[in-house]
Amino acid sequence: MSGQRTSPLKNFFAGGFGGMCLVTAGHPLDTIKVRLQTMPKPVAGQSALYSGTFDCAKKIVVKEGALGLYKGMAAPLTGVTPMFAVCFLGFGIGKRIQQTTPDDPLTLGQLFKAGMISGVFTTAIMAPGERIKCLLQVQAAEASGQIKYRGPVDCAKQLYAEGGLRSIYKGTAATLLRDVPASGMYFMTYEWLQKVLTPEGKSRSDLSAGRTLFAGGMAGIFNWLVAIPPDVLKSRLQTAPEGTYPKGIRDVFKVMMREEGIRALYKGATPVMLRAFPANAACFFGYELAMKFLNRVAPNL
Numbered sequence: 001m002s003g004q005r006t007s008p009l010k011n012f013f014a015g016g017f018g019g020m021c022l023v024t025a026g027h028p029l030d031t032i033k034v035r036l037q038t039m040p041k042p043v044a045g046q047s048a049l050y051s052g053t054f055d056c057a058k059k060i061v062v063k064e065g066a067l068g069l070y071k072g073m074a075a076p077l078t079g080v081t082p083m084f085a086v087c088f089l090g091f092g093i094g095k096r097i098q099q100t101t102p103d104d105p106l107t108l109g110q111l112f113k114a115g116m117i118s119g120v121f122t123t124a125i126m127a128p129g130e131r132i133k134c135l136l137q138v139q140a141a142e143a144s145g146q147i148k149y150r151g152p153v154d155c156a157k158q159l160y161a162e163g164g165l166r167s168i169y170k171g172t173a174a175t176l177l178r179d180v181p182a183s184g185m186y187f188m189t190y191e192w193l194q195k196v197l198t199p200e201g202k203s204r205s206d207l208s209a210g211r212t213l214f215a216g217g218m219a220g221i222f223n224w225l226v227a228i229p230p231d232v233l234k235s236r237l238q239t240a241p242e243g244t245y246p247k248g249i250r251d252v253f254k255v256m257m258r259e260e261g262i263r264a265l266y267k268g269a270t271p272v273m274l275r276a277f278p279a280n281a282a283c284f285f286g287y288e289l290a291m292k293f294l295n296r297v298a299p300n301l
C-alpha cells in the first residue's frame with residue numbers, strides 16, 4: 001500500500017471534524033441501537049417493549065418527539081470530536097512506528113496493526129464517553145417519569161460522587177475488546193478500498209467524493225461486523241445497576257448465554273448496520289475535506 005506523509009496535527013484536527021460529521025449523521029440510529037440492546041426482558045405473556053428497529057423509532061418519535069432520537073447527543077459530540085481526533089492521530093502514529101521512512105508503503109497487516117494501536121489510544125476517551133452516552137440514552141426507557149441525569153456533565157458528576165473514577169471508567173475492558181480489533185478493520189478497509197478504487201495513473205490525493213464515501217461507509221460496516229458482540233456486552237455492563245455484574249463482561253456474557261442465548265449478542269444489529277454506512281461515509285468525507293482545507297491554508301503544519 002503506498003505510503004503517505006501526513007502531519008499528526010492535521011490528522012488530529014481533520015479527525016475531529018470527521019467525528020462531528022459522524023455524530024450528526026449517525027446519532028438517531030445509535031439511540032435506537034442502545035434502546036434495543038437494553039430494553040427490559042418481557043415478562044412471560046407480555047410482548048417486548050420494541051418489536052424491532054422501526055417500531056422503536058416510531059415509539060420514540062410518538063412518545064418523545066423527533067428530538068428523542070437526538071437524546072444524549074451532547075455527550076458524543078463533545079466526546080466523539082476529541083475521540084476521533086485522537087483516533088486518527090493514533091492511526092497516524094501506528095503507521096509511523098512501523099515505517100522506516102514516512103513514505104514507506106504499508107501492508108494490509110500493518111494497516112490493521114496501526115488501526116489496533118488507534119483503538120488503544122481512543123479507549124481513554126471512548127470508555128467514559130460511552131458510559132455516559134448509554135446511561136443518558138436509556139434513562140427514558142425506564143419510564144418512571146423521573147429523569148435521573150440532567151445531561152452529560154450531571155451524569156459524570158453523579159457517577160463520580162457514587163463510585164469515583166472507577167464508576168466513570170466502568171466498561172473499559174469491554175470497550176478495548178470492542179475497539180482494538182474493530183479499529184484495525186476500520187482503517188485497513190478504508191485504506192485498502194481507497195487504493196483499489198483509485199484509477200490507474202491517479203493518486204490517493206486526487207480526491208473523489210464517491211470513492212471516499214464508499215470506502216468510508218464500508219469501513220464502518222466492517223468495523224461493526226467485528227464490534228457488535230462486544231458492544232452488546234459493553235452496553236449491558238455500562239447501564240446495569242451497580243453490583244449486577246461483579247466480574248464485569250465475563251458475568252454479562254454468562255448471564256446472557258444462560259438467559260437469552262447466542263442471538264442476544266447481535267441485538268441492535270439492524271440499526272447499527274443502518275447507521276454504519278452513512279455515519280462513517282460522512283466521517284471520512286469530513287476528514288478528507290478538512291485535510292484538503294488544512295493542506296491549503298497551512299501547508300507546513
Ligand SMILES: CC(=O)O[C@H](CC(=O)[O-])C[N+](C)(C)C
Binds near residue numbers: 087223227279280
Ligand atoms: C465502535 C466505534 O466507535 O466505531 C467507530 C465507527 C462508528 O461507527 O462510530 C470507529 N472507531 C472504533 C475506529 C472509532
